[in-house]
Amino acid sequence: MVNLPFSGHTNPTLGLAKVFVELGHHVSYINAPDWKGKIERTGATFIPYDDYPDTLSPSQKEIKSWSAAYQTVQRIGANFDCLIYEMLFLPGKALAEQLGIPAFRLFSTFTLNENVLCDFGRTGGWYMTAIFRYPRLCRPFSKIIQKKFGLRYGDIVKEMVYNAPNLNFTYTIRDFQIYPDEFSDTHYKYVGPAISDRVEQEFDFSEMTKPIIYISLGTLLNTSAAFFRKCIDAFRDEPVSVIISIGKTVKKEQLGEIPDNIFIYPFVPQLKILKRASLFITHGGMNSVNEALYYGTPMLVIPVGNDQPRIAQQIEDLHLGKYLKKKMLTPTILKDNAKEILQDMSYKENIILFQKKSQVAGGNAAIAEMVLAELCQMSEEV
Numbered sequence: 178m179v180n181l182p183f184s185g186h187t188n189p190t191l192g193l194a195k196v197f198v199e200l201g202h203h204v205s206y207i208n209a210p211d212w213k214g215k216i217e218r219t220g221a222t223f224i225p226y227d228d229y230p231d232t233l234s235p236s237q238k239e240i241k242s243w244s245a246a247y248q249t250v251q252r253i254g255a256n257f258d259c260l261i262y263e264m265l266f267l268p269g270k271a272l273a274e275q276l277g278i279p280a281f282r283l284f285s286t287f288t289l290n291e292n293v294l295c296d297f298g299r300t301g302g303w304y305m306t307a308i309f310r311y312p313r314l315c316r317p318f319s320k321i322i323q324k325k326f327g328l329r330y331g332d333i334v335k336e337m338v339y340n341a342p343n344l345n346f347t348y349t350i351r352d353f354q355i356y357p358d359e360f361s362d363t364h365y366k367y368v369g370p371a372i373s374d375r376v377e378q379e380f381d382f383s384e385m386t387k388p389i390i391y392i393s394l395g396t397l398l399n400t401s402a403a404f405f406r407k408c409i410d411a412f413r414d415e416p417v418s419v420i421i422s423i424g425k426t427v428k429k430e431q432l433g434e435i436p437d438n439i440f441i442y443p444f445v446p447q448l449k450i451l452k453r454a455s456l457f458i459t460h461g462g463m464n465s466v467n468e469a470l471y472y473g474t475p476m477l478v479i480p481v482g483n484d485q486p487r488i489a490q491q492i493e494d495l496h497l498g499k500y501l502k503k504k505m506l507t508p509t510i511l512k513d514n515a516k517e518i519l520q521d522m523s524y525k526e527n528i529i530l531f532q533k534k535s536q537v538a539g540g541n542a543a544i545a546e547m548v549l550a551e552l553c554q555m556s557e558e559v
Contacts, residue, residue: 178193178204181242181265187208187263188464189371190263191216191219192371193541195541196541196542198220210229224249226245228245243326247272251275258552261548263283267326269342270342271327272327279555281346282342283347287488288347288360290356291334292355293356302481302482306482346368347367349370349470353467353495353531354367368544369471369535369538369540371541377446377448378446387418388418389417389455390455393447399427400426401427402428402432405421408421409433409435411515413438414438415512419438447468448468451472457469458477461479461485461488473528473532475518475524477518478499479501495531497527497528499517499518
């Protein structure tokens with residue numbers, strides 16, 4: 178297995194490594210040194226990137242990780258029976274072909290094709306996905322990485338879409354996928370969120386009354402004390418209990434007076450809280466959204482960039498919650514939209530349909546079963 182050192186892309190795949198190990202198979206997982214502990218806890222063998230100095234800044238490490246991951250797989254990959262990679266590691270399929278081993282791809286966002294990537298480019302703001310908005314910018318970049326990574330196509334969209342493995346797995350359900358009819362059921366499998374093997378700490382709900390609103394907004398918004406103060410002002414003394422996960426950057430002391438109905442934590446056991454919450458206010462990261470679908474928790478989504486605005490739009494289109502733009506946000510807008518979702522039971526009724534399908538989709542256990550079946554079939558054909 179190989180991945181890039183981004184939480185949203187690596188976290189859902191850790192359970193897959195654990196499933197394979199528990200089934201008696203050997204897994205080596207290539208990633209950045211920061212992931213050593215989490216990967217080794219799955220039972221997999223951790224392999225750090227080649228040529229990845231500790232002296233690099235965080236942004237330098239992110240840029241360096243693509244070539245470092247590639248070099249590491251290139252050096253050792255031929256000794257393995259297959260390569261499993263997450264879609265952000267673009268050269269995965271081409272590299273597996275060079276090594277003469279089969280590849281399997283994981284999607285931590287929607288399954289991708291030209292239409293999905295076009296939507297990301299159009300809606301994602303000035304983030305990584307903006308490159309798909311500008312073909313003239315995309316073409317020279319594509320040519321550079323084609324040469325560097327031995328890609329089949331001189332176009333990253335074509336490489337992603339047409340140089341695809343036989344089996345591709347997406348950590349959501351087909352009902353939530355955008356343009357689902359554009360993907361073959363034979364080659365694209367939807368397995369729901371990767372949560373069955375997650376172990377979380379206990380959490381004390383004893384001082385809270387229902388309804389519970391849970392607020393967690395990812396690393397980009399979690400740096401804003403002003404945002405959290407808006408949340409506190411929105412729900413101050415309202416007949417709700419509010420759990421806010423503020424992360425490690427903002428300190429509780431920066432948030433002013435905290436009313437009795439609002440509970441502030443650096444981090445919380447998200448799955449345990451989603452089980453109890455009546456509303457989830459989220460940035461719209463795909464992993465968090467899939468977890469909310471699994472537990473049947475309607476959402477109020479405040480996206481930042483990349484795939485999040487398109488995810489937020491899908492949530493609104495399917496009547497699973499509402500989409501708010503960060504620039505327009507005020508305490509009153511937050512409170513009024515939250516009240517609408519809590520009082521209109523059609524949101525809850527609709528998301529329960531997605532919950533039922535998410536809970537039987539299979540997760541990482543289903544991926545492992547299909548990968549092993551495919552490898553057995555290949556072995557028999559040889």
